[in-house]
Amino acid sequence: MFAVVMCGGSGTRFWPASRQKRPKQFLNITGKGPMVVETCDRLRPLTQDEELILVLGEQHMGEAARYFEDRKIHMLAEPVGRNTAPCMGLGAIYAAYLGCRGPVAFLPADHFIGDPVTFLRDLSRAGEIAVQGSIVTVGIVPDRPETGYGYIRRAPEPMETGDGAAYRVVEFVEKPELEKAVHYLSTGEYYWNGGIFVARPDTVLQEMETQLPGLYEGLMELKPALGTDRFKTTLKRVYDRLEGISFDYGIMENTEAPVYVVPSACGWSDVGSWRSLYALKTDECDAQGNLCEGDAILVDCQQAFVSAQGGRTVACLGLRNCLVVDTEDALLVADQDRAQDIREIVEALKAKGRNNLV
Amino acid sequence: MFAVVMCGGSGTRFWPASRQKRPKQFLNITGKGPMVVETCDRLRPLTQDEELILVLGEQHMGEAARYFEDRKIHMLAEPVGRNTAPCMGLGAIYAAYLGCRGPVAFLPADHFIGDPVTFLRDLSRAGEIAVQGSIVTVGIVPDRPETGYGYIRRAPEPMETGDGAAYRVVEFVEKPELEKAVHYLSTGEYYWNGGIFVARPDTVLQEMETQLPGLYEGLMELKPALGTDRFKTTLKRVYDRLEGISFDYGIMENTEAPVYVVPSACGWSDVGSWRSLYALKTDECDAQGNLCEGDAILVDCQQAFVSAQGGRTVACLGLRNCLVVDTEDALLVADQDRAQDIREIVEALKAKGRNNLV
Numbered sequence: 001m002f003a004v005v006m007c008g009g010s011g012t013r014f015w016p017a018s019r020q021k022r023p024k025q026f027l028n029i030t031g032k033g034p035m036v037v038e039t040c041d042r043l044r045p046l047t048q049d050e051e052l053i054l055v056l057g058e059q060h061m062g063e064a065a066r067y068f069e070d071r072k073i074h075m076l077a078e079p080v081g082r083n084t085a086p087c088m089g090l091g092a093i094y095a096a097y098l099g100c101r102g103p104v105a106f107l108p109a110d111h112f113i114g115d116p117v118t119f120l121r122d123l124s125r126a127g128e129i130a131v132q133g134s135i136v137t138v139g140i141v142p143d144r145p146e147t148g149y150g151y152i153r154r155a156p157e158p159m160e161t162g163d164g165a166a167y168r169v170v171e172f173v174e175k176p177e178l179e180k181a182v183h184y185l186s187t188g189e190y191y192w193n194g195g196i197f198v199a200r201p202d203t204v205l206q207e208m209e210t211q212l213p214g215l216y217e218g219l220m221e222l223k224p225a226l227g228t229d230r231f232k233t234t235l236k237r238v239y240d241r242l243e244g245i246s247f248d249y250g251i252m253e254n255t256e257a258p259v260y261v262v263p264s265a266c267g268w269s270d271v272g273s274w275r276s277l278y279a280l281k282t283d284e285c286d287a288q289g290n291l292c293e294g295d296a297i298l299v300d301c302q303q304a305f306v307s308a309q310g311g312r313t314v315a316c317l318g319l320r321n322c323l324v325v326d327t328e329d330a331l332l333v334a335d336q337d338r339a340q341d342i343r344e345i346v347e348a349l350k351a352k353g354r355n356n357l358v
Numbered sequence: 359m360f361a362v363v364m365c366g367g368s369g370t371r372f373w374p375a376s377r378q379k380r381p382k383q384f385l386n387i388t389g390k391g392p393m394v395v396e397t398c399d400r401l402r403p404l405t406q407d408e409e410l411i412l413v414l415g416e417q418h419m420g421e422a423a424r425y426f427e428d429r430k431i432h433m434l435a436e437p438v439g440r441n442t443a444p445c446m447g448l449g450a451i452y453a454a455y456l457g458c459r460g461p462v463a464f465l466p467a468d469h470f471i472g473d474p475v476t477f478l479r480d481l482s483r484a485g486e487i488a489v490q491g492s493i494v495t496v497g498i499v500p501d502r503p504e505t506g507y508g509y510i511r512r513a514p515e516p517m518e519t520g521d522g523a524a525y526r527v528v529e530f531v532e533k534p535e536l537e538k539a540v541h542y543l544s545t546g547e548y549y550w551n552g553g554i555f556v557a558r559p560d561t562v563l564q565e566m567e568t569q570l571p572g573l574y575e576g577l578m579e580l581k582p583a584l585g586t587d588r589f590k591t592t593l594k595r596v597y598d599r600l601e602g603i604s605f606d607y608g609i610m611e612n613t614e615a616p617v618y619v620v621p622s623a624c625g626w627s628d629v630g631s632w633r634s635l636y637a638l639k640t641d642e643c644d645a646q647g648n649l650c651e652g653d654a655i656l657v658d659c660q661q662a663f664v665s666a667q668g669g670r671t672v673a674c675l676g677l678r679n680c681l682v683v684d685t686e687d688a689l690l691v692a693d694q695d696r697a698q699d700i701r702e703i704v705e706a707l708k709a710k711g712r713n714n715l716v
Contacts (some may be wrong), residue, residue: 016671018674121394144579156553161571226630259534281413286432295701297706297707297710298704299699299702299703300696300699310670310689312668312685312686312687312688312689313687313688313689313692313707313712313715314375314688314689314691315688315692315703315706316690316691316692316697316704316709317687317688317690317691317692317693317696317699317702318502318692318693318695318696319680319692319693319701320692320693322677322680322691324689324691326689327670328670329671329672330672330673331668331671331672331673331682331684331689332673332674332675333672333674333675333682334671334673334674334675334676334677335675335676335678337676337679338658338675338676341658341675341676342658344657344658344675345655345657345675346675348655348657348673349671351671352655353545354671357671
């Protein structure tokens with residue numbers, strides 16, 4: 001199966017570990033290597049390097065090249081980020097250009113999967129359905145009433161497939177309030193939308209032609225330039241006039257084509273903040289719930305998350321629920337409950353002209 | 359007036375800014391220079407450099423020499439710290455050796471004085487009384503029921519002096535519980551014991567002969583070695599067998615000689631912790647009570663004290679009552695209410711053999 005790994009994020013939520021030049025997908029935060037490398041390696045049983053297309057920001061090509069220098073992965077540089085719909089469209093025409101006629105998995109580069117075996121099984125199951133010409137999403141089986149994710153609602157009855165459950169999708173729903181999220185969890189008919197889709201390139205493009213004609217037109221303009229010297233300039237011209245829109249919002253919420261969901265209990269997390277990283281690593285915590293990475297000394301702390309990457313010793317005394325991230329040139333100390341608001345720090349730095357730190 | 363500045367502390371309460379090699383008295387924490395330099399400079403109108411005797415730990419001679427290289431201050435190196443009584447005894451015999459027959463001021467090197475003019479006035483008043491042969495202490499007029507200091511209780515009626523109030527001392531009392539401290543404050547008859555004494559060398563030595571004969575004997579052994587090649591080895595031999603004891607406990611609590619106190623409202627602080635330093639600097643705080651030194655960015659913080667001396671940017675988000683001290687090789691993040699317990703961090707570092715950091 002071909003795969004398009006979407007690597008365009010420029011997230012600030014892992015500042016100061018993440019920077020514009022080295023966003024989350026290039027960080028080793030889940031312990032084995034940069035997240036994008038983990039994402040690619042995870043697909044190996046299903047996808048050869050030659051079938052792997054990485055779509056990333058132009059400014060990150062150098063960083064990515066370092067990690068994949070000996071591998072035959074295809075890399076496409078977006079001149080500017082335009083959200084997931086253009087990214088997937090670009091991946092789709094490139095996969096077709098490479099000769100792909102079967103299903104393509106479209107996945108974010110910066111998600112964590114705790115159980116890759118289950119994930120790959122469910123992803124190939126999605127491929128088996130998608131090969132018929134539908135769009136199939138891998139729905140994450142929720143284990144809590146999370147309000148930070150969008151949800152996918154399935155039909156009550158499973159469709160008939162070879163070896164297990166897949167469902168028609170009834171609707172894609174936005175991030176819910178807590179009360180709704182509790183209800184979603186209780187019905188068993190909702191999954192988290194992890195932004196993972198499987199579809200044939202022509203299926204994707206057909207949807208774009210109907211629903212996002214401007215994008216489709218741009219892609220058709222780009223198509224004859226693939227593999228030529230004109231690619232880069234054409235891509236820039238096309239992207240310049242594209243609107244930024246997500247695949248969820250631009251395609252999935254209004255599609256009239258059949259859409260299916262394959263539920264997956266694969267230990268997924270979008271690792272969207274330091275707090276959710278902490279939640280992922282509870283088994284590495286000490287008896288007081290403290291998580292320490294690097295050279296740290298804690299006295300009377302509880303639920304502290306210390307990431308000491310700055311080459312110096314970090315000592316903590318009497319802290320509760322605190323986040324300390326030390327890097328060579330910047331240090332963050334925050335209440336863990338405020339982990340979602342780290343962008344305010346980044347914005348304050350920008351406002352002060354401290355662009356070297358963002 | 360001669361002065362003996364006692365510079366022997368090896369405090370850990372300002373870790374990581376203070377280290378064994380560079381304790382608090384050598385730090386610039388109150389803003390004008392190293393505390394020991396501030397202490398010496400403050401005495402200038404009263405005491406010439408030639409009348410100034412600095413008693414410090416052998417290991418700090420190099421550090422001190424850097425600050426006073428062009429000045430004719432006398433420096434005496436204690437081979438080992440033995441608390442204030444031996445230190446003052448050494449200062450007393452040295453002052454006598456230098457020809458001093460009048461009063462000597464004995465003061466700690468690492469205290470803050472907000473109003474030096476008032477302090478010097480009160481110190482010279484103490485000198486005027488001490489010249490008659492008594493021990494006079496400068497009592498700090500309390501402005502709050504502090505439980506962290508010892509107190510000096512005065513007689514109800516002032517003694518007759520030339521130009522203002524001085525009192526017989528009734529007793530020296532240990533650090534009180536809060537209830538007692540509130541009572542002390544309400545009577546108006548108690549002062550904080552700042553460890554500042556004025557007395558003639560012979561008065562001090564006479565008290566030592568009576569109350570600390572072992573110390574007196576050592577000092578008499580040392581006396582003929584002053585100014586000779588034998589000084590250093592004799593000092594070491596004498597100090598080796600001395601017991602460590604404070605002047606308060608060893609002399610003042612049991613003396614039968616008359617002792618006087620000159621009250622002083624001189625804005626004194628012993629700057630005993632990061633928290634008390636923060637309290638000293640409230641006028642430098644922002645509207646949320648945050649105190650920032652160095653390159654710091656705060657978002658939604660209250661009563662945060664950030665000292666960024668590590669050459670990197672410190673960003674804080676959503677903190678309450680937090681202390682952040684960043685230095686080149688070590689970082690401290692603590693609840694300000696735990697500022698007194700920083701020694702636990704230092705002990706933990708020692709236990710781990712991290713002696714380069716203590």
